[in-house]
């Protein structure tokens with residue numbers, strides 16, 4: 415039996431459903447120019463090209479989250495994110511497709527008051543699908559705001575399903591445990607074996623999913639995540655919790671003790687949502703050498719981290735590395751004046 419079927423049927427038996435949003439694997443490609451330049455084979459998993467709503471990693475999480483919302487008989491989705499949240503955009507698009515009403519609570523957590531940051535980029539797409547947008551300050555009021563909003567809708571008879579920031583919890587993380595089978599299939603076709611995977615981490619769910627996925631598969635793989643905001647401990651705890659949550663679902667809780675979590679804070683820059691000069695140079699360089707756009711909030715920082723760590727000899731020389739492109743392209747248009 416194909417291993418992904420075993421993964422799927424285990425979850426089904428446990429009462430966890432998946433709503434199929436994606437119908438084909440995202441491309442996994444070799445980056446010729448950059449590999450030559452760094453004398454290291456570098457591949458990229460184009461989850462920025464996943465097929466709905468301009469793509470991004472949140473779609474794989476939403477396959478599980480929206481399935482749970484349906485199962486709970488919810489009719490309304492509420493989620494939260496930064497003003498230019500890719501997660502909010504993809505939640506809005508896919509929830510609408512599936513017939514839910516959608517409320518996005520968007521926090522002004524990035525100190526950029528340009529018109530493009532406030533109104534362009536993801537905001538345009540959120541508005542196209544008629545999501546209800548609630549703008550809130552970055553003053554710790556989010557939980558109260560969401561509780562009040564939920565109560566309000568419940569009193570008028572709605573059933574609300576809340577998705578946490580980044581869609582990062584055990585259920586959402588399953589999307590990236592499952593992607594492991596897609597990566598392994600594609601790497602067999604390319605005749606390459608990845609022991610090193612790199613990615614950006616924002617709320618920990620993608621990182622945790624990948625770690626858990628390889629544990630479930632039983633293949634030793636180093637997952638190097640690059641944090642995109644200075645607070646490391648909170649994200650690390652979140653990552654551990656989600657990893658353990660997923661392993662528990664597969665009765666592998668014992669296995670979590672030996673896991674080494676790799677979350678680098680070396681390339682975060684000054685704050686979430688603020689790229690530095692090196693981030694911008696990386697974005698330009700990859701666009702010009704490979705025709706691939708990275709985003710200024712997540713992948714630009716993470717790709718910089720991977721390249722610098724290769725140069726510093728932090729990856730074994732000559733071993734192939736797979737970078738997961740988690741998306742964020744539409745966010746670029748919020749950063750018009752930076753390029």
Ligand SMILES: *Cc1c(COP(=O)(O)O)cnc(C)c1O
Nearest residue numbers: 580616617618620712740741742
């Ligand atoms: C949300 C996001 C991430 C981070 O994923 P997490 O699961 O929240 O860590 C990375 N890249 C992009 C483009 C994102 O939108």
